[in-house]
Amino acid sequence: MFQAIIKRLVGALPALFGVIVVTFILTRALPGDPAAYFAGPAGSQEAIEEVRAKLGLDRSLPEQFVLYLRDLARGDWGYSLTTGQPVLTELAERLPASLELTLVGLVLAVIIAIPLGVLAATRPGSWIDHLCRGITTAGVSLPTFFTGLLLAYVFYFLLGWAPSPLGRLDPYTTAPDFVTGFYLIDSLLAGDGETFVAAASQLALPAITLALFVLAPLARMTRASMLGVLSADFIRTARASGLHPFKVLFTYAFRNALLPVLTTLGMVFSFLLGSNVLVEKVFAWPGIGSFAIEALVASDYAPVQGFVLAMALLYVLLNLLIDVAYGLVDPRARLEA
Template identity: 40%
Template sequence: MSATTADGGRESALLRFLGKAAKLLATVALTFLGLLLVTFLIGRVVPVDPVLAVIGDRAPKSVYDRVYLELGLDKPIYEQFWMYLRKVFAGDFGESFLTKRPITEDIARVFPATLELATVSILIGTILGIPLGVWSAVRQGRLVDQVVRVLGLVGYSAPIFWLGLLGLLVFYARLGWVAGPGRIDISYEYSITPATGLLLLDSAMQGEWEVFGNVFSHIILPAALLGYFSMAYISRMTRSFMLNELAQEYVTTARVKGVPEWRIIWVHALRNAAVPLVTVVALSYANLLEGSVLTETVFAWPGLGQYITNSLQSADMNAVLGGTLLIGAVFVALNLLSDLLYTLLDPRVRRQA
């Protein structure tokens, strides 16, 4: 191969990479812009007067008119949207009418609790869901398969708030195996210095194992319930992917060659099934981050879900829109991450790129 041909191949590969990167960035930008537009329109469609939310319903009309102009509500809708975009890109989500603090400070305070709960939950769901899905696929049609599928069906069908109340009644009120609602007992609340906001990590880093045990006792029940919900989805998708892989010709060839069955299942088939499973786990994680509102409410968990719920009940739309925008951004980021991991793990996708 000549040097000219090699240089041309490298330039072609570079151009393909740059083109793919540009398309990816454009897609993310358009998605985020659409997310901003949706959150802005939600704030305008919801039947809540933003002026009254600021000044109350007893303020005189002169104050109402002044705040109305300050909020820019007299301007056309496209100008209001432009003002909204400028503030968001400057990191200004406004001030919470409920807490009287900037939305960014409130979110920075409550989001670590949701992140910690979702992370423990997805670890439980993944560690249990993948082996159960593999086992179910290997034992297709047998008792084990039926049991796993029923467990998944219950996890999909049972209301999470009902499971939460039942769990509190049984494991907290009756058996006393776990701590009650909340994130940490008040007697331990000031025993550690918050560094990351993740209490399990902070207490372990500082060697406060008694605090770690108390935090773990609080988080294990809500995390187990959310983990059960994600396990139902992950095990079902793992079963589907494994059934597809076990029907491939390379599995038959490996069996003919005398490759041990455990190696065929856990090394060859699962490795190929792991590529689409990355997307499944990432989307499950995103769903836990944005869908744990009811769980946080039942367990009085001071996270983003409870913050948005309380803000919505108080007509604090700045806080609601700020929290909704963060959840949407996290969802977009996790989707992007799963696409990148998919490309790295699957050689066929890399060659097409």
């Protein structure tokens, strides 16, 4: 398994290099002149040229790319012109907020989608099966920004049940001491129940928005995979042998149906990282997605390139975790690796 992980990491290097090349070219192809933006509307042509020289934009594209690769090899991801801070520092400070939102949304989706898919597969044609189909259709059809705005309008503006959708904590609550960067975990470690409740309240609506987005493919795949396994010969044999229905369903059927669900889980997690951008803007969530959008509007190259590279690295690590999970669920996958 360790050798398989090393092979995966080595095999991911060309893909990461391709991401770096494509991101570098596309950011330079964006409309707008960052030198003119940062020189200001009253900046003269001489001031614009001076800013362009400081940013290194007066060099040729191949020369800029070589310098960018050199900086990456040194661990220097550049500086954000909008904040004046290193990109790596900005991403490290904002990444826990994005990961906390993504993981909570994913956990909510798994808790609902997998039992719903199993129940729908064991009772085809029933009301629970129709409910599963309706939820999956709605989840696929509704874009995340619309769902987020709708939830904020109903639960904050109309009903007043949710706090204002403005960040990770309300202005009257102090953030817990930094341990993991996850407010829910840090507040529990500090024994601060009030901060935990405040953080959970702020997290509820954006997490539900993301959960609805990924619930549909998870429930649909669980239902389809369970239907295929439940009609297999070994399941009929297990039932004919007098095994308890619970053991047949979960020990034999669900475990064999879990591999496609794990594959879908890895795919939807990567989708969540991308859809985070819209959800963070709707709920003013201070994550890396909103940071990347602000940099994109300002034609600030380094944060955009750093965001895409960070997403690529997270995707590679996620694939490794899925491969390890394959080996735990199905020993045959471990032996093939």
